[in-house]
Amino acid sequence: MSLKWKTINIQKPGKKFNILGHMEQAYDVVVIGGGPGGMGAALGARESGVARVLILDRESEPGGILLQCIHSGFGLHYFKEQLTGPEYAERFLNKVIDDNVKIMAGSYVSGIAVDSDGTKQVRVLSEDHGQVIVKTRAVVLSMGCRERTRGAIRIPGTRPSGVLTAGLAQKFVNMMGMLPGKRIAILGSGDIGLIMARRLMLEGCEVVGVFEYLPYSNGLTRNVVQCLEDFGIPLHLSTTVAYIHGRDRVERITVAPVEKDLKPDLSQARDIQCDTLLLSIGLIPENELSQSLGIRLDLITGGPWVSSTLETSMPGVFACGNVLHVHDLVDYVTRESLLAGRFAGEWAQGVRRPVDNIRLIPGDNVRYCVPHSLSTEREHTIYMRCKTVMQPCKIRVGNLMEKKLRFVVPAEMIMLKIKPHLLDKFHGDTLRIDILPEDA
Amino acid sequence: MTMYDVVIIGGGVVGCSIARELSRFQVRTALLEQCAEVGFGTSKTNSGIIHAGHHSPPGTLKGMLVVRGNELYDRLQKELGFSFRRIGELVVAQSQEEIEILEHLKQQGVEKGVPGLEIWDQKRLLREEPNLSHTLLSALHAPSAGVINPYELAFALIENAEKNGVVLKVDSPVEKIEYQKDRLVLHTPTKKLATRFVLNCAGVFSDKIAQMVGLNDFVILPRKGEEYMLDKRLQGLVRRLIFPVPTKQSKGTLIIPTYDGTIMVGPTAQDTFDRYDVSTTYEGAKQVFEAVKKICPSISERDTITEFAGLRAVSNTNDFIIGTTAVKGFINVAGIQSPGLTAAPAIAEYVCDILENEGLELIKKPDFKPHIPKVSHFGNLSVAEQKRLIEENASYAKVICRCELVTEAEINHAIDHGARTLDGIKFRTRAGMGRCQGGFCAARCMNILAGHTGQAIHQITKRGSGSWIVTKMENHQHPKTGKEV
Amino acid sequence: MTEAEQYICIGCPIGCPLRLEHEGDKIIEISGHDCDRGAKYAKQEFTEPRRDFSTTVAISGARWNRLPVKVNRQIHKDRVMEGARIIHELQVEAPVKLGQVLIKNVFGEEGIDVVACRTMDRVIS
Structure with a gap:
């Protein structure tokens, strides 16, 4: 099979560039998803020494959700400067193109089959090329995540138009040039919701308030200050939307403080006029493809169970980015995906690392740890999230180490490096990680 | 002013069934629907059950029409291709007294000719439906009951009716009916239509329509039903429709394995005075989940993925009101509550008989086409079939809704066959019905719809009238569509 | 006359409530911060608050x-x-x-x- 691929309309600044070139017969690594995770994985794979790397992206251009995140705050760790989402994406895209990674946009992966020799056949529905089977040795899953919707939190009332997720509103405003409404309420204080509050104010909308059922904000303090306080938008903590009103379009919402069980106290409810309710109530890794492959998932993260090489329960299939667990910073996605790409590249070249011999157990105040297991021969970075706010506190890793932290909050990932010399002395097969009060 | 033989007011499954039945004959028929599309009222929020027929007492009109309606569904499905499957139903008894009611229901069903009724003992019941509560004593099994996507039925009926010459006018609420010598004149905000016969199929508004010609002999007391859709991972929890023993008010709260494999629980039965009240409530959810947990303990409110409510057009007679009135040419087809969906094809036959008795000549069209093209849901096809479709039409390879795997070709087809709103696309193709609830595909569907209809993006609605989705940016020069090129 | 401004530190998720006392343009005292970043931030916000745009x-x-x-x-x-x-x-x-x-x-x-x-x-x- 030697197909001539059509040039897609993405150019490297200054010169014409055909991203696809000729279709190879087979690839070493196929990356599913062309967001920051997918691009990082592709670069990581190339670094490991494999030549044939392909990114499959379901959108019409690669870049992922970064393309609609026009605010700055990306890249501080990786590029050491504050970039907007599109800038971060384009810098990576240029690296990927320069590195001879092939990209097939408008491509939806509808299934993966595994041959007896371990070769994977990725079935793709492509806007330009119809149904295509791509052969590869290794696969990296990097499909990202989706937003939780109204149904997930059960808000009673009518079902008018004007109830939408903050991310969809972001696409309407930042890419299509449309406003989701004029008078806007926001449920959930996640960063996308806070960022959208400011965006909509700048575009001439009225933002009547942000409502958060927890007693603290789920977003960065910087966003609470610069997106809400700067614009005089009220943040109502421990308050939720109890009812949606309106026949065709949202006309008003009922808000109420929440009681200890987090259910609304309807005796203290009040109505607020608005024509739009944006939901910023959390993200869920998008693992329908992983599930269809029978890959083992972690019920807490919603992502695959992965070893220390970020390999899933399916040999030769790796995962990184928000499909693995929802990250707080894109820089961490990049770091993780470079690693996943490297391991996938190694795998494609026949390198088999020793099997992990230590399983990680999330203990007190630890919601999850990724990866789920470690090997003793090299340094590891563990990503974690806590369950509740604690300050000051310490992380205890079995009997190997303790590390003091000024604080932990659920909205922020915790990164922990474990050096091989510590693990050298460890002979157990499970390692429990706890986050404890400092004086415990 | 165009003169019609019959004008149907209301494009629910009842109005659409009659329109399709009339389209067999050389009769000039129009259907007026107040919403942007047919099926957007009570039909869309129906539980989607084709009842076996043993619930309704003999001697009532609904009792008579339900069994015949059930029989007609196989042929209708073959002709129109909507989603319908006979999965059978079980009425389960939770106490000794209820076992007696099962016997009564069985007797009632046998008299009416309901096929295959059988009482199952506890052992049989739990073998067939192992996830039901072990406290259930026995059940009445009715194999002829089925599930259907009711909105698909309405879309298919009207498409076929239009193909055979029926005129459909949407966004056309009837505001006034004038009686002239030998005809009735109907006024909508934009037009006037003259007709010999008016069929009042206006559902929860049918008493209001009757009042327009001075008839005050019945009232509609809308009864709200809330339904809760559960996560797809519960697929297979029950294989048949599960009913508790009915009460006077309703058939009770059911467990419904929908055609698409999702478990749905509901409905409630709450009288309301607001004919637009389709809100879900805390109390409704509580009632539903308390009731179904008694029958199937593993169902939890936490599994809800979406919820909705609809209104039953219950009349004060508690039976269907179908027949001529004091006003010549004005025929009521009102008070069609449960089992109205099941009875609809039989109602259509019955209404044609009435029209014939009233002097309308029903001459068969020699060129009546009973079929509409079958639409396959791409995602349900085999790899080979998918490949073939893509070779025929490249837009089958363009995935628009990734949660439900809906392609551009299917969206195009839906629009070509009548979808005018985002809900119209959703209920025809499932785009936006999945886990992300349209978060990813809504913008794409809007672009495609705008491209077909020539509307600007901000003119596109969720379901017509005031349900706009986006509005213009002050500082943006708007091209015709917000299209991604 | 001494006046006071309130800020929330954006340096980290703790979000220390900062208090800056001043007489006209002159800063008298900054309090409420857990670390140096808080003091620096309060000073910046008081003298010249800057934003990415x-x-x-x-x-x-x-x-x-x-x-x-x-x-x-x-x-x-x-x-x-x-x-x-x-x-x-x-x-x-x-x-x-x-x-x-x-x-x-x-x-x-x-x-x-x-x-x-x-x-x-x-x-x-």
Whole structure:
């Protein structure tokens, strides 16, 4: 099979560039998803020494959700400067193109089959090329995540138009040039919701308030200050939307403080006029493809169970980015995906690392740890999230180490490096990680 | 002013069934629907059950029409291709007294000719439906009951009716009916239509329509039903429709394995005075989940993925009101509550008989086409079939809704066959019905719809009238569509 | 006369409630901070609060209707709305390149430019 691929309309600044070139017969690594995770994985794979790397992206251009995140705050760790989402994406895209990674946009992966020799056949529905089977040795899953919707939190009332997720509103405003409404309420204080509050104010909308059922904000303090306080938008903590009103379009919402069980106290409810309710109530890794492959998932993260090489329960299939667990910073996605790409590249070249011999157990105040297991021969970075706010506190890793932290909050990932010399002395097969009060 | 033989007011499954039945004959028929599309009222929020027929007492009109309606569904499905499957139903008894009611229901069903009724003992019941509560004593099994996507039925009926010459006018609420010598004149905000016969199929508004010609002999007391859709991972929890023993008010709260494999629980039965009240409530959810947990303990409110409510057009007679009135040419087809969906094809036959008795000549069209093209849901096809479709039409390879795997070709087809709103696309193709609830595909569907209809993006609605989705940016020069090129 | 300003530190998720006492332009005392970053932040907010500023402008002949843009330096907090007004007047035509200057010296200040945040090719529709 030697197909001539059509040039897609993405150019490297200054010169014409055909991203696809000729279709190879087979690839070493196929990356599913062309967001920051997918691009990082592709670069990581190339670094490991494999030549044939392909990114499959379901959108019409690669870049992922970064393309609609026009605010700055990306890249501080990786590029050491504050970039907007599109800038971060384009810098990576240029690296990927320069590195001879092939990209097939408008491509939806509808299934993966595994041959007896371990070769994977990725079935793709492509806007330009119809149904295509791509052969590869290794696969990296990097499909990202989706937003939780109204149904997930059960808000009673009518079902008018004007109830939408903050991310969809972001696409309407930042890419299509449309406003989701004029008078806007926001449920959930996640960063996308806070960022959208400011965006909509700048575009001439009225933002009547942000409502958060927890007693603290789920977003960065910087966003609470610069997106809400700067614009005089009220943040109502421990308050939720109890009812949606309106026949065709949202006309008003009922808000109420929440009681200890987090259910609304309807005796203290009040109505607020608005024509739009944006939901910023959390993200869920998008693992329908992983599930269809029978890959083992972690019920807490919603992502695959992965070893220390970020390999899933399916040999030769790796995962990184928000499909693995929802990250707080894109820089961490990049770091993780470079690693996943490297391991996938190694795998494609026949390198088999020793099997992990230590399983990680999330203990007190630890919601999850990724990866789920470690090997003793090299340094590891563990990503974690806590369950509740604690300050000051310490992380205890079995009997190997303790590390003091000024604080932990659920909205922020915790990164922990474990050096091989510590693990050298460890002979157990499970390692429990706890986050404890400092004086415990 | 165009003169019609019959004008149907209301494009629910009842109005659409009659329109399709009339389209067999050389009769000039129009259907007026107040919403942007047919099926957007009570039909869309129906539980989607084709009842076996043993619930309704003999001697009532609904009792008579339900069994015949059930029989007609196989042929209708073959002709129109909507989603319908006979999965059978079980009425389960939770106490000794209820076992007696099962016997009564069985007797009632046998008299009416309901096929295959059988009482199952506890052992049989739990073998067939192992996830039901072990406290259930026995059940009445009715194999002829089925599930259907009711909105698909309405879309298919009207498409076929239009193909055979029926005129459909949407966004056309009837505001006034004038009686002239030998005809009735109907006024909508934009037009006037003259007709010999008016069929009042206006559902929860049918008493209001009757009042327009001075008839005050019945009232509609809308009864709200809330339904809760559960996560797809519960697929297979029950294989048949599960009913508790009915009460006077309703058939009770059911467990419904929908055609698409999702478990749905509901409905409630709450009288309301607001004919637009389709809100879900805390109390409704509580009632539903308390009731179904008694029958199937593993169902939890936490599994809800979406919820909705609809209104039953219950009349004060508690039976269907179908027949001529004091006003010549004005025929009521009102008070069609449960089992109205099941009875609809039989109602259509019955209404044609009435029209014939009233002097309308029903001459068969020699060129009546009973079929509409079958639409396959791409995602349900085999790899080979998918490949073939893509070779025929490249837009089958363009995935628009990734949660439900809906392609551009299917969206195009839906629009070509009548979808005018985002809900119209959703209920025809499932785009936006999945886990992300349209978060990813809504913008794409809007672009495609705008491209077909020539509307600007901000003119596109969720379901017509005031349900706009986006509005213009002050500082943006708007091209015709917000299209991604 | 001593007056006080309240800030919430943005240095980390703890969000220390900061209090800055001053007499006119002169800072008397900063309190409430857990670490040095808090004091530094309060001082900056008091003397010259600065913000990143990015938005979108209308673009024609491109894949999308809006082009993301930013001001290449932080601007004073009070100029954000003014900046939005000026920038939103802008209409650009594809192609545009990442980093291309769209408005030079936006507030009449040397070196403060509005630049494109991505490349957008000309797309023939």
